[in-house]
Amino acid sequence: METSYYGQLLWVIIVLIAIIAAIVLLIRWLGRKNQHFFQKKAMRIVGGVGLGPSKSIQIVEIGSKLYILGVxxxxxxxxxxxxxxxxxxxxxxxxLEGRETASLLSTIEKLKTRLNRNRAKSEEVDEADFKQLFEQKLQGMPDRKEQMEDWLQEDTRDRSRDS
Known part of the structure; x- marks a missing residue:
């Protein structure tokens, strides 16, 4: 039973797609499992504030109690x-602080996109200025060529006089 080259290639592609789909589904399933695992932990860090290098205050929830720790x-x-x-x-x-932080982060992202747009516009202006300058220089090139030819002719005349 011989199969064609293209039939085998098609079979390999189908199996590859099936393997990739299985990997994606497995990753999603494990992600959901881990989420539930971390939510059911008996101990979790609620929040903290840095006070200096290697020093902070942390709030840890253990069971139904909160512990304020100096670290x-x-x-x-x-x-x-x-x-x-x-x-x-x-x-x-x-x-509330988490929501404010999230809104602050979204505001920062909006500012970044706005700045990137402005930077892109300024680069477009710079490119337009460069293009205009380049075209001016190109238009001046024939004049330079004529100047160079005139200088060469003058130089050859001067050399013929000297000899």
Whole structure:
């Protein structure tokens, strides 16, 4: 049973597409699994503030309590929050800060795109100026050629007089 070269090539392409699709589906499935795994952790870092080089304050949630930790050369427990009202208020505050940070990041991205557009426009203007200058120089080239020929003729005349 002989199959043609093109039939084998088509079969290889189909198998390759199937393998790539399986890999993509596996990656998505693992991503969802990891998301659920990290959400169900007993301990997570809620937030933190850098105070200097290698020094920060971190808020860690363990079970139903929040621990405020000083992190530097060593780790010290500054305070423990167990009151549900206090914890919910603090969590709401972190969520608001997260949203503000997200909106700040989107604003920064908008500014970047605006600056890139302006930069592209200025480069277009520079290219237009360059093109105009280049055309002027090209138009002046025949005149330079005539000048060079005149200089060469004068130079040959001067040499013929000297000899």
């Amino acid at each position: 530097g050369e060593d780790i010290n427990v500054i305070d423990t929050l167990a009151d549900p009202e206090e914890i919910s208020q603090l969590m709401k505050q972190f969520e």
